[in-house]
Amino acid sequence: MTASRIPPRALLLVPGGFALLAGLNAALLLLGLPAPFRTARLLDVHGTLLVLGFAGTVIALERAVAVRQSWAYLAPAALGAAAVLLTTPAPRMLPGLLLLTGSAALVAVYVPLWRRSADVAVLVQAGGAVLATGAALLWLANVPMPELLPWLSGFLILTIAGERLELARVAMLNPQAETLFGIVAATTVAGAVATLLWPTPGYALLGAALLATTAWLVRYDIARRTLHSTGLPRYTAVCLLAGYGWLLVPATIWLLLGPVPDGRGYDAVVHAVMLGFVLSMIMAHAPVILPAVIRRPLPYTPAMYAPVALLHVSLLLRIAVGDARDIPWAVQAGGALNIVAVLVFVVIAAFSAVFAPKREPQVGPQRVAP
Incomplete structure (x- = not known):
């Protein structure tokens, strides 16, 4: 294949991009602003579209590329198809089952990644995928979005933080710091699950885990060093450190x-x-x-x-x-x-x-x- 040709797998980005645009349309409606399409359906699926439909598809596609096995593309394909169905009058069960299938497939993708590199970073990201699967199952069971927010947040935060941990290891991260973050990630998963069962202590535990996550990222992420470089490394560092603050x-x-x-x-x-x-x-x-x-x-x-x-x-x-x-x-x-x-x-x-x-x-x- 020549360098100018785009591989077929890139087509899986199309439903992810569609989910992004549909989610932004819904955001305009929620803000009370004019939007290209006015439909109550989008208001109901705004969060699901953007987290599992857009971000989930992109993450799953990147993981599938990394694992280099054809079955892994089931994850982004299912999540992308679910995103499209979410905007249609299709019964909730159909996109719900696709969301569950895609999220579960993403969990499975981490198995060969673990066999390739058995380290804490893979476990952290797998923990995020487990939370995504739980969120999809709960969404299918009509659990309200505010109660899913800790699960969906944990999915994205752990996926991102796990990758940052991997890069920190490349920069000679000490083993104690890696172990510490593994504990913080496990606490994040436990806190997210606890918010549904025991809300008061669960949210407090999750909040404390996120504080620890932020502190760890600011302390150990290589972004602190690349901030003083130029070009892409500095741009990336600026985005990362600003994001950690939020x-x-x-x-x-x-x-x-x-x-x-x-x-x-x-x-x-x-x-x-x-x-x-x-x-x-x-x-x-x-x-x-x-x-x-x-x-x-x-x-x-x-x-x-x-x-x-x-x-x-x-x-x-x-x-x-x-x-x-x-x-x-x-x-x-x-x-x-x-x-x-x-x-x-x-x-x-x-x-x-x-x-x-x-x-x-x-x-x-x-x-x-x-």
């Missing part, structure tokens, strides 16, 4: 206040995790992840800083002004600018990939999750 919001709220199922506190927790942390991680790693999947370079450009800055400034407006002070216009304006930041980044990334030199990218064993 984890303090859910950690503090859950530790001190416990369950926050609605209102401004819920809005702050959801978007601090999903936008401040997760989306910042996606922006950080897109120039690494996408070339490995599509076999086409996505060169870094300083223009990528623009949507990153807009994301974090608009999120501050939304959370620190809108949610904290209960100012509706700030929530609405911040939310609208959040969406603009996502779309601007997509445009910049697409432009960079389309006009990149047609050469074979390096897609060795490096594995970095969004």
Whole structure:
């Protein structure tokens, strides 16, 4: 295959991209703003679309590429198909079963990865996939989204943190720090599960685990060193460290206040995790992840800083002004600018990939999750 040809597996990104756009459309509706499509169905599946439909598909596809076995593509295929069905009048059972199948397949993907490299980083990521599977099962059982948030958050946080742990090991991380993070990750899984069974202690435990996760990442992630470099390494470090800071919001709220199922506190927790942390991680790693999947370079450009800055400034407006002070216009304006930041980044990334030199990218064993 020539370097200019895009491999068939890249088609699995299409339903993931569809889920992103549908989720952003739903976000506009939730903010009370004009949207291209106005349907109550999107309001009901907004969170599921973006977490399992978009992020889940991308993560599962990257894992399938890493494991290099054809059966592993069942995970992104099922999650992507579920994302499409979520936007249709199809019975809830159909996308629900696909979400469960895709998430369970993602758990299975970590088995050969563990056999290849039996280390804590793989176990941490597998723990995240287990939480995703649990969330899919609970969603199928009609458990409300606020009760699924700890599970979905744990899925994304552990997947990302596990990859950062792997890179820290490459940089000669001491064994004690690795063991410590394994304990923190296990506590995160236990806390997420406990929120459903014993909400008050469960949320406190999860909040404490997220505080420990944030402290560990800031202390041991190589981003602290690459922040002083230039180009892509520095850009990645800026995105990472900014994203870690947003984890303090859910950690503090859950530790001190416990369950926050609605209102401004819920809005702050959801978007601090999903936008401040997760989306910042996606922006950080897109120039690494996408070339490995599509076999086409996505060169870094300083223009990528623009949507990153807009994301974090608009999120501050939304959370620190809108949610904290209960100012509706700030929530609405911040939310609208959040969406603009996502779309601007997509445009910049697409432009960079389309006009990149047609050469074979390096897609060795490096594995970095969004």
